Amino acid sequence: MRRLFILMLWLTTWGIGLTDTHAQEDQRLCNNYLKAPNIRLQILAYKALWEHYARPYSVEKERQLTNDLQSALQQGDRQRLVLLKSIYATLFGVKGLFEESNQLTEEVLSAITPNRTRIFTIKCY
DSSP states (O other), rough: HHHHHHHHHHHHHHHTTTTOOOHHHHHHHHHHTOOOHHHHHHHHHHHHHHHHSSSSOOHHHHHHHHHHHHHHHHHHHHHHHHHHHHHHHHHGGGGGSSSGHHHHHHHHHHHOOTTTTTTGGGGOO
């Protein structure tokens, strides 16, 4: 129980400042996922990132996720792009994924099975 508390504290407080913008929060959550030392921390970090966009649902959050995807695409941040695309696909369906990066779309689609059990096997480059 104590380990779980420390883990949750680490995930929720690492890098958070009083002046965090949405983009900083997105980047922090992506980094938590990409730098997680083991699969358990990676799953918890992914869940935190997913909840960042999913709860509570709003058109504004969907727009933010779309903007974050476009930003990652423009910056050439392949790891963040694949991660955010998987979140977009689980929240809003695969139809809305960007067509201009077909290879990344195929990678994300191959990582997402109908029952969504393999979502954590996304390739990171």
